[in-house]
Amino acid sequence: MICIGIEGTAHSIGVGIVENINLKCNVLSNIIKIYRPKTGGIHPREAANHHASNIANLIRESAEKAQVEFANVDLVSFSKGPGLGPCLRTAATAARALSLSLNKPIIGVNHCVAHLEIGRGTLEDCKDPVMLYTSGANTQVIAFAEGKYRVFGETLDIGIGNCLDKFGRNIGLEFPSGPKIEEQAMKGKKYLELPYSIKGMDIAFSGLLTAADQYYKKGEKLEDVCYSIQETTFAALTEITERAMAHTEKNEVLLGGGVASNKRLRNMVQTMARDRDAHFFAPSKDLCIDNGAMIAWLGFLMYNSGIRMRIEDSFIDQRFRTDMVDVIWRD
Numbered sequence: 123m124i125c126i127g128i129e130g131t132a133h134s135i136g137v138g139i140v141e142n143i144n145l146k147c148n149v150l151s152n153i154i155k156i157y158r159p160k161t162g163g164i165h166p167r168e169a170a171n172h173h174a175s176n177i178a179n180l181i182r183e184s185a186e187k188a189q190v191e192f193a194n195v196d197l198v199s200f201s202k203g204p205g206l207g208p209c210l211r212t213a214a215t216a217a218r219a220l221s222l223s224l225n226k227p228i229i230g231v232n233h234c235v236a237h238l239e240i241g242r243g244t245l246e247d248c249k250d251p252v253m254l255y256t257s258g259a260n261t262q263v264i265a266f267a268e269g270k271y272r273v274f275g276e277t278l279d280i281g282i283g284n285c286l287d288k289f290g291r292n293i294g295l296e297f298p299s300g301p302k303i304e305e306q307a308m309k310g311k312k313y314l315e316l317p318y319s320i321k322g323m324d325i326a327f328s329g330l331l332t333a334a335d336q337y338y339k340k341g342e343k344l345e346d347v348c349y350s351i352q353e354t355t356f357a358a359l360t361e362i363t364e365r366a367m368a369h370t371e372k373n374e375v376l377l378g379g380g381v382a383s384n385k386r387l388r389n390m391v392q393t394m395a396r397d398r399d400a401h402f403f404a405p406s407k408d409l410c411i412d413n414g415a416m417i418a419w420l421g422f423l424m425y426n427s428g429i430r431m432r433i434e435d436s437f438i439d440q441r442f443r444t445d446m447v448d449v450i451w452r453d
């Protein structure tokens with residue numbers, strides 16, 4: 123099957139085309155365009171306008187890049203949620219129009235589950251991982267148990283990416299600030315004590331964000347503040363991931379989400395995995411960030427297992443939780 127997927131939960135609009143080789147995913151194209159606000163955070167309506175003005179070209183480009191004729195596309199899939207309403211609606215509208223014009227089935231998928239499945243689909247030997255999903259708005263530790271992807275731990279306030287971006291915004295770094303904080307952190311040497319908030323397998327970041335802002339205002343070096351933010355938040359994320367691995371007795375760990383591009387986070391989780399004789403997996407960067415290929419791939423898995431969606435039921439759901447999906451395509 124050849125599937126086209128449209129991702130549009132937040133700042134990115136992406137179109138990807140994949141084909142299955144048995145139950146493994148072959149990515150034929152995966153094009154992403156990111157909305158970057160000039161000042162402040164993401165304005166949902168402006169992000170949606172950005173997506174609307176780019177989507178038609180992205181669909182065309184991704185078919186060209188994949189060297190796929192539209193007549194040969196078997197399925198259209200889109201990100202049903204969770205995400206920002208106006209952005210989700212734009213992506214879903216494009217998917218409906220495409221499905222109707224090609225006369226091909228449509229399927230709406232859960233964005234967080236897509237992050238996990240693209241890891242299993244593209245990485246050799248990644249079969250039953252605990253996933254640390256670290257993106258802008260979402261931060262979750264997810265693993266399969268009894269027919270669902272269960273959330274074993276998650277942020278109680280803001281996502282780790284939002285935490286990094288907000289710190290960056292407060293001190294005048296450009297959006298997205300994660301990569302800039304990573305650059306600064308590499309130069310940092312002095313560790314500044316920051317609040318380390320874990321409850322069971324849940325985590326919180328806003329207290330740390332306030333404390334980091336205060337250190338910077340008091341004149342601590344930016345590189346040291348960035349270094350301390352990374353060391354503290356990433357250690358906490360690694361700890362809740364390890365706890366979920368111990369609890370579920372799984373011996374694979376998978377990273378996903380934009381923050382998973384960070385070398386220090388990868389390194390910490392990899393070290394933890396090595397210490398417990400577990401396998402470490404991280405998809406390539408373009409499959410870690412929000413992208414259409416992962417949406418296409420989850421669409422395939424669902425369709426292939428017999429799940430169908432009528433176009434009149436192809437709603438979006440801003441609060442579509444990871445554990446609301448019946449995962450019938452694996453055991």
Ligand code: AMP
Nearest residue numbers: 257258283298300301379380381384412
């Ligand atoms: P996503 O929502 O999954 O597309 O991820 C976007 C988030 O990833 C933003 O908050 C970025 O600041 C963050 N990000 C991207 N690259 C890095 C990096 N190298 N280190 C830390 N955060 C990053």
Ligand code: MG
Nearest residue numbers: 257379411412
């Ligand atoms: Mg994401």
